[in-house]
Amino acid sequence: MLRIVxxxxxxxxxxxxxxxxxxxxxxxxxxxxxxxxxxxxxxxADYYIGACNSGGGAALSVAIGILGYGNCSTVAKAGGKPKAEEIQKLVDQGKIAFGIAVESIEEAVPHIIRALLKKHGLV
Incomplete structure (x- = not known):
């Protein structure tokens, strides 16, 4: 079971x-x-998902400070579209914290979760 905050x-x-x-x-x-x-x-917990208006500022600033820049990535910026292939690459690279613009939550989160489930052999 994946523990997500x-x-x-x-x-x-x-x-x-x-x-x-x-x-x-x-x-x-x-x-x-x-x-x-x-x-x-x-x-x-295994992973962190945060959302803010831009997807990269407040969504990840604290996580970057605590977990380190290399462990964090924005997956959907304001005005952008999340891409499943890119998210899978980030997960495969070992990213553990993900930032999303609030407008993309319902589109980006399923991509993140599918990528995590795949990485851990749960699908």
């Missing part, structure tokens, strides 16, 4: 999207970005 704006939509795509393979915890990143760092 959700922070940032519109956490309820992100949480719903994670659960809808991951089903029994995910456990979702809604928390602040600070607490979420700390949980990942401590090994109490």
């Amino acid at each position: 959700v922070g940032g704006l519109k956490k309820d939509i992100t949480e719903r999207s994670v659960k809808a795509e991951g089903g029994k393979h995910v456990q979702v915890t809604v928390t602040s970005d600070f607490e979420g990143a700390k949980k990942v760092k401590a090994g109490d």
Whole structure:
């Protein structure tokens, strides 16, 4: 089971999207970005997903500070479209924190969860 923490704006939509795509393979915890990143760092969660208006600022700033820049990536910027292939590459590279623009939550989260499930052999 993948343990995913959700922070940032519109956490309820992100949480719903994670659960809808991951089903029994995910456990979702809604928390602040600070607490979420700390949980990942401590090994109490596997991945962090955050959302903000731009997808790269507040969605990931705390996670970058706690988890390191190389472990984090924006997957959907404001005005952009998430791409499944790019998200799969990021997951395969070992990224553990993902930033999304709020306008792309419902499109990007399923791509992230499918990529994570694939990486862990859960699909």
